[in-house]
Amino acid sequence: MNATEFDQIVKELQAGNEKAIDGIFIEHYTYVLDWLQKKYQCDIADAKDVYMDGFLKFRRAILKGSVKHGNIRGYLITIVKNIWLQKLEKNKRSVSLDTLETEQADYYLGSKSGLYDEDFDPLTKAETANNLSQQKSNQLDAFQAAWTKLGEKCRRLLKGFYIDRIGLKQLQSVLGYGSYDSIKSMRRKCFNQLKKKSVDLLG
Amino acid sequence: MERAYKYELLDKYIDQELSDKERQELDALMTEDEEFKEEVEVAVMMNASFNVEQKQRWAKLLEAEATKTSVQPSQPTKTSETDTDQKETKVRQLQPRTRWLRIAAMLLPAVFALFLYLFLANSSQTAPQMADHYLSNRHQAPTITMSQGNDLSQNWKTAIKAYQEEKYESAANLLEPLTNSTNATAEQHFYLGLTYLYKEKAEPVKAIQQFEKSQQLNPAQYSAEGNWYIALAHLKNDDWTKAKPLLEQIVANKDWKWQTAKEILEEQE
Structure with missing residues (x-):
């Protein structure tokens, strides 16, 4: 190549x-x-x-x-x-169990933050979707269903921002938005749509 | 091109690259800003779904490459020397392009077999094979809180450790006497059920008995999870007639793993 x-x-x-x-x-x-x-x-x-x-x-x-x-x-x-x-x-x-106990001790003694709760390893757990609590697992299912219902324009924007990690200014030119404010507003709108659809599907 | 600092922290959180200081910063942001906290949760789910999709696609790609390399170019028939030379040249010209693929296929048959096992969803999979596929992602080991730590029996702690280290035979040997006692907890029965399924020589019938006991002792905690694993145990036992209604119930109630249960039902139809 x-x-x-x-x-x-x-x-x-x-x-x-x-x-x-x-x-x-x-x-x-x-x-x-x-x-x-x-x-x-x-x-x-x-x-x-x-x-x-x-x-x-x-x-x-x-x-x-x-x-x-x-x-x-x-x-x-x-x-x-x-x-x-x-x-x-x-x-x-x-x-080791000793290490587990030490981690738990740190958590309960407050020397580690909320990010050390059972879902800290968020991506791996969400990918396998096996070690999630039932509530989280249902949320993931609802999210995936809501994603498919989202319009193509929103999917491209949200994917570009949250998955491809492209900044809004660059996305503005890649996706052809007229101004920074319009893409910023659209991102918020698409995110809220996704959230609403997920909540509706979760029931 | 630049993203606000909080989104850089979000990116690092998803990639598990946060330093301790950055972890604290992100935690503080999520505590102060409920909207941002929601964004983090959604971003995690978005990335997880995307990653799974990509990995499945790549697995199929590798499988397709393996299939391609098993098809050999046919030998040209001799019509004239010139024709033969040209055809043989074409075959030789093809070889550099496909040779590395053939080598990869020869060197990695186990990898492709693993792909087929893990990713190929088709109705020719037997019920036990299907069960093995879904059991390959192990259920998280039990956690011990500080308040419990000193009260727990040594056998239970050792059993947890054996489970964490995937020494399921040992874990089962430790859990069996615990579950035979009158003080046995629903959790102990549940994990004994899991070890019976994960053992090299799985014992699905015994696993089902343990899951049912955990459900009797603590239906709120183990009803949904128990049903899922009981369904897998029936599949492992090659008993589709018992697995099917349970999977249908999980889907109807949108219980834990309902989407996966739906996939299994669709595969079997």
């Missing part, structure tokens, strides 16, 4: 074509998995998980303009390495 092809891929991704980066995903998959297994002796299932999580971050880095043609593999390796090391660190902290 040359620089022009890469620029084209970036433009397509910015326009909402998620398949634009599929080729990159496939191209580096085997190498990165092999690297992870050789470097850290992680098993293949873990390596696959780490690669997928890493590629999600890589996708956002492309949207931000942090990835240049020519450093794709290096960038991916750096991301997956950090994710793997974070996982190791987290596993070390959660493995």
Whole structure:
């Protein structure tokens, strides 16, 4: 892939074509998995998980303009390495009952904040949707149903802001809004619509 | 291009990259600003849904690549030397493009088998296979609050530890005498049920008995979760006639896991 092809891929991704980066995903998959297994002796299932999580971050880095043609593999390796090391660190902290008790003690003694409640690991839990409380699980179900009912314009805007992490000023030109105020107001309107639909579906 | 600082904190929260100081800042923001707190919750759900969708799509992509590499280019028939040379050249030209895919397929058969196991939802999956798929995401281990800590028996603590470490055989051995006592709690019965399902040689019938006991002792806590795992236990036992009405009940009541229950019912139809 040359620089022009890469620029084209970036433009397509910015326009909402998620398949634009599929080729990159496939191209580096085997190498990165092999690297992870050789470097850290992680098993293949873990390596696959780490690669997928890493590629999600890589996708956002492309949207931000942090990835240049020519450093794709290096960038991916750096991301997956950090994710793997974070996982190791987290596993070390959660493995023993004594550690669990220490964490609980810190929580109840107030030296840690509300973010350390049972849903602190929000994204992983929400993704698996298995360790959520029943209430949270129902909220997630309602949210997913509400998302599909949202109009395309709102979905693009909310996705751009909350998932792709693009600032409103940049989104204004990407999505063709006339002014910063209009996109700011639309974001609020779309968010409230999503919230209302979720609440209605939750019953 | 810049996002307000609070949205940078939100991004880092979702990516689990907050420093301790940033955690406190975000916590304070969420305490002061109810609207922002709602935004955080919705952003988490948005990202989670998107991530799951992408991962499923990539898994199917890898599966499709694996299928492509198993189709070999056909041998050209000899009509003339020139034709043959041209066709053979074409085959050779194809090889560099597909060769790495074939190597990946040879090197990673277990990975693709795992993808098929985890992500391929089709009606040819047996009920026990389906149960294994949904059981692969383990239920969170019990938590112990500080106020409970000193009162809990050593056996229960050790059983929790064994469960956390996924040593389900040991966990079951520790939980069985606890659940035989008259003071056994609904939670202990529930987790014994789970260990019976997660063990290498699962015992779904015994699991169902434990879930039912937990539901009798504490219906408010374990009615919905118990029904889900009882349904999975029936699937594990290859008893679709018993699993089906329970799954239908979960969907009708929009109980815990109702959307997943709906998927299972649709797959089986």
